[in-house]
Amino acid sequence: MLALKSLDREFFARTPQRVARELLGKVLVRHSKAEFLTGRIVETEAYLAENDPAAHSAAGKTARNSVLFGPPGHAYIYFIYGSHYCLNTSCGREGTGGGVLFRALEPLQGIERMARNRGIVLAGAGDLRKLTSGPGRLAEAFGITRARDNDCDLTRDSLSLWIGEDGFPSGPVVVTPRIGITKAAERPLRFVLGGNPFVSGRKLQAVG
DNA sequence: ATATCGATTATCT
DNA sequence: GATAATCGATATG
Numbered sequence: 001m002l003a004l005k006s007l008d009r010e011f012f013a014r015t016p017q018r019v020a021r022e023l024l025g026k027v028l029v030r031h032s033k034a035e036f037l038t039g040r041i042v043e044t045e046a047y048l049a050e051n052d053p054a055a056h057s058a059a060g061k062t063a064r065n066s067v068l069f070g071p072p073g074h075a076y077i078y079f080i081y082g083s084h085y086c087l088n089t090s091c092g093r094e095g096t097g098g099g100v101l102f103r104a105l106e107p108l109q110g111i112e113r114m115a116r117n118r119g120i121v122l123a124g125a126g127d128l129r130k131l132t133s134g135p136g137r138l139a140e141a142f143g144i145t146r147a148r149d150n151d152c153d154l155t156r157d158s159l160s161l162w163i164g165e166d167g168f169p170s171g172p173v174v175v176t177p178r179i180g181i182t183k184a185a186e187r188p189l190r191f192v193l194g195g196n197p198f199v200s201g202r203k204l205q206a207v208g
Numbered sequence: 209a210t211a212t213c214g215a216t217t218a219t220c221t
Numbered sequence: 222g223a224t225a226a227t228c229g230a231t232a233t234g
Contacts, residue, residue: 056227063218078226078227080226081214082217083216083230084228135227180227180228182225
């Protein structure tokens with residue numbers, strides 16, 4: 001694969017919709033002594049800084065969501081439903097509460113390690129979908145926790161978690177309503193790479 | 209293909 | 222104390 005180049009702060013200093021769309025095709029990287037994992041981003045959701053009751057920042061800054069109000073391009077990680085971590089990035093101008101949720105990746109490198117992190121034994125090719133197609137799944141595959149990664153600067157390739165780009169053409173983008181929310185559920189703020197088999201959910205599986 | 213259930217936290221009352 | 226939450230796995234038809 002081509003060399004990965006980290007993204008600059010300006011990339012993230014735009015609207016959540018714009019950042020969510022532009023992140024498709026970019027690569028999430030986890031590197032540490034024990035791990036080197038990469039996955040292409042194929043599904044994201046935008047959570048707006050204003051007039052978005054589904055955003056975690058909607059009720060103002062708290063201890064939990066404070067990263068969203070900090071500089072853009074930092075990892076906001078929260079724990080949900082008693083079992084899952086989810087990865088977001090802050091975006092927009094500092095002081096506003098915009099964010100983008102990472103919903104699915106296409107596994108590229110470190111697949112064996114991802115399977116081990118997920119507690120899965122890979123049998124068929126279809127099992128690759130179980131690794132990173134879903135926000136809780138991708139976080140588990142990449143070993144992402146709030147204690148380890150919250151507030152990590154995703155623009156710095158010297159840190160353990162960051163985002164790179166390799167010139168991959170991101171392809172046609174499909175926009176749909178967001179998943180798993182009850183407030184403002186109809187707004188078209190979910191972005192997916194059209195036809196990519198690693199997008200979360202079951203419907204596309206049957207089509208593919 | 210659809211239903212239900214688990215498990216923890218942050219936030220609100 | 223209650224409850225909703227950016228979910229995933231399992232059971233059932």
